[in-house]
Amino acid sequence: MTKDFENTVINAVNNYPTPFYIYDEKGIRDVARRIKAAFNWNEGYRNYFAVKALPNPKILEILLSEGMGLDCSSLTELMLAEKVGAKGELVMFSSNNTPGSDFKKARDLEALINLDDITHLDFLEKEAGLPELLCFRYNPSNVIQGNSIIGKPKEAKFGMTKQQILDCVGLAKEKGVKKFGLHTMVISNSLDINVALKIVEALLELASAIHNSHSVELEFINLGGGVGIPYKDDESAFDIEGYSEGVKELVEKKLTYMPSIYTECGRYITGPHGYLVAKVRHIKRTYKTFIGLDASMHNLMRPGMYGAYHRITVLGKDNSTSTELYDVTGSLCENNDKFAVNRKLPKANIGDIVVIHDTGAHGHTMGFNYNGMLRSAELLLHTDNTLELIRRAETPDDYFATLLK
């Protein structure tokens, strides 16, 4: 975090109650431009930002203005896309176990529809009618091992087998579908371009099989998201330019035509440009020392759910002077409500401001209300250095709003 951003956080803490999320517009725009530039060899390239990563209209508007589309997975995410004026080919609908109502909304918005299962072809036809263009989600089985976030592809609930996709294309053609796309999403938070390129190779082999068996040239190939960010100090950033170059080489080698290349990155775009800011509420010493924050796992589920690592700093204290070993906790009645376990940090005091880094994706959005906890506010630092509240904190009234008398 730069000194300037640190000052922004101090200013924010003076004006808004903790905990809150704060996002950096400049950082988000810079990475949006970088990924676009990396794929500039492909005329139709577009990243469909995975709305689930940071579903705030203000952020989605920024990304749309950078030429991105939106990847939605549910009715309400489609409604969010509609709210910010995205429709047609700017919206990709990648869902699973999908209700008919969601397909209807996707059709209303003329979104690109990505089917997760062969049986969804008839289901979509019956519920909402078939569009002219359909995309299918491929599960390339044991091409890679997977990880704790997404699991092994072969055991994952997502996508179809190679044969099912070949059958789907044939069936859809018979039903009058004219254009096709292909999609996969089997990596998550991967920093290794070789793993990512293995998936691309498998996708392109399937694209080539589709071409051979059905004479179909795909309109686009969506490589999915899952591009990682270095959450830890000793990790290296994903080489997006090297990845793009590798994709280009593979497309030229495996296909006789050039489809548009799409990606669906969420974390890579906003992850490093969001911070969860909280205050030290209590310090408890038993067999270990616990820093109790005014944020809990319901504000950021990743550490509790996946054992995910997030850098933590104490404002105004240098981590290189870390002398203490802490568990950094919240207030939930769950022992995995810990942002960090056995973390070396500078000596903390009650009232200190603690910043949890790289929480701009899959952070606030995974929030929940267990123990009657309330979701926090979200703030955005604009490029002109103004600070905007882009989501208020929940109040007890919000918590009670869904209860009947």
Ligand SMILES: Cc1ncc(COP(=O)(O)O)c(C=O)c1O
């Ligand atoms: C279908 C799909 N696309 C894209 C993403 C975005 O992943 P990431 O934010 O890791 O890029 C996800 C994440 O769960 C997903 O399920």
